[in-house]
Amino acid sequence: MPKTVLAAGVLNQTPLDWSGNLQRINDLIQQALQERVSILCLPELCLTGYGCEDQFLSPYTREKAWDSLLQVLPHTQNIMVWLGLPFYFEGKLYNVAACIAHGKLVALVPKQHLANDGVHYEPRWFSPWPADKRTHISTSLGNIPIGDYRIQANGIHIGVEICQDAWEGKRRPAHSLAKRGVSVICSPTASHFAIGKSKIRKELAISGSQIIGGAYVFANVLGNESGRTIFDGDAYIVQNGTLIAESSRFSFQDSQMIVAAVELKAWEESSEDIIRADMPQLDANPAYKLFDKSSWELSEHIKEEEFARAVSLALWDYLRKSKSYGWVISLSGGADSSAISSLCYLAISLAMKELSWKGVQEKFAYIPWVRDVITEKEFFARILTTAYQGTENSSDNTRKSAMALADCIGSTHYDWNIDVLVKEYRAIIEKAIGRSLTWEQDDVTLQNVQARLRSPSVWMLANINNALLLATSNRSEASVGYATMDGDTSGSISPIAGIDKSFIRQWLIWLEKVGLEGDLRVVGLAHVNQLEPSAELRPLSSKQVDEEDLMPYPILNAIERWAFYDKKSPKECLKMLKAEYGSRFTEEQLLAFCQRFFRLWARNQWKRERYAPGFHVDDYSLDPKTWLRFPILSAGLEKDIIN
Known part of the structure; x- marks a missing residue:
């Protein structure tokens, strides 16, 4: 039998960005047509964006999604495309994969198992579709099959598992599809990043292909789609347990596509669960890129690599999707603010490496000053602003640490003292209560006022620059409240709130001495890596140390x-x-x-x-x-x- 060309496309979408999402989908379909792809699998809910939250409950959202689907149809001549959208049926909302072939909507296959743990609350919006249930619905396109169907095209039987479906063990639809007979499973997915999680997804794709004795096409979302969650953008094509194509994770591109030509088992069968579709049998292009795993994926420091790449991409997406002009960080010279400053530097460095300087300028074309920037060095200085805000309790070590890092990463760096503000506020309260504040009696009060008074001035910098202020708290501090409300917690986004302090310290040493792929290092971290973590809010004579406080x-x-x-x-x-x-x-x-x-x-x-x-x-x-x-x-x- 001639080889069938399969493709998995990953997309960096934005919730409710109807024109942008549609354009990226159509661009990827056009790319697939140029590669002579027969079957293209795109991510879950890619028409709307996965992270629409309660906006899924609005009839307007599903109406716009349907309108977007209609606009995709003309672009699908000579190809079969699977893509996701919300669909309302019999008083319930379903998360469906739409099968489009030759410009026609062939069928809607709903998700059977909904994610309801961690960051996922799918049952709040969607209903699970019962296995084996099949029916039809009258639409503007005519009578469309909806349910647990297989699609037949050129003798090939195609089934679907949508994200969580594949995580259900013996209940995953692949087992039922194997008994009924399929040659390939398409898996539209929106599976969020967590350290080490991609290995599980890859194993699910491999086992899915083994269950059916055929091919498995897995396509995930890419980037920071809606604010909190990051998506790897991983895609896999597997045949009979062998991985034959894989995407590069954490790309700064709008989309990626992997392609493979495979021989699939043909079936001659008629059944009530089979819907026939027109799909051309195209000759495979012999020039498909061979499987080439990213070198960093084999690193012995994979956790450090994943963290660096995931958060860098998240910061990049958050910046451009919020239409902000840069980042501002209160750089204390300690571990947390140094880690966040370094991640901003990595975001731009990785983007420039992948997109080129011109590509970065195009992504930030909405920033008025971008067209006036001549060099990459000047761009770093405009996009990233840091400020050291010292008091009489700050040490020379942290001031030098902040300066060394700022010089290394090329941020615009300020250094000022807030003692005059601390003294004025202290005097106001002492006069009001009729006594002096002392460290013996008012320890927390005197510490907190310093942290809080750093917030207004750094917010002013963010406002002046139309930039994002980044909060500097980590997960370890959040668990015990070791942070000053409206002080170091101030910010639009908190990049390291999901990771512990021990790892941050370990990661900073790795970034200084090893770096991404053993190459992209931040040598300016040498000073902070020699310091014991300290809030530096008590008098220097007390030698305050975080781990002694906690x-x-x-x-x-x-x-x-x-x-x-x-x-x-x-x-x-x-x-x-x-x-x-x-x-x-x-x-x-x-x-x-x-x-x-x-x-x-x-x-x-x-x-x-x-x-x-x-x-x-x-x-x-x-x-x-x-x-x-x-x-x-x-x-x-x-x-x-x-x-």
């Missing part, structure tokens, strides 16, 4: 994970803590750490409710809006340890 970060992170990922009780956490750290700390110390964690966790939920949106990068998150809900008022959990 507990060792590895212990904090361990308790956090056991309690809120593994769902262990406080008493179980203490037991596990003793088993793992009993040789290094006394039982009294471990009990104090555990009680302190749960006391601080419970009393600081209100802070987590107010944090700027953060990127999801790990396999769990503390974000109460999209992952982990906890009562703002509670009796706490620290007492449960000894009861």
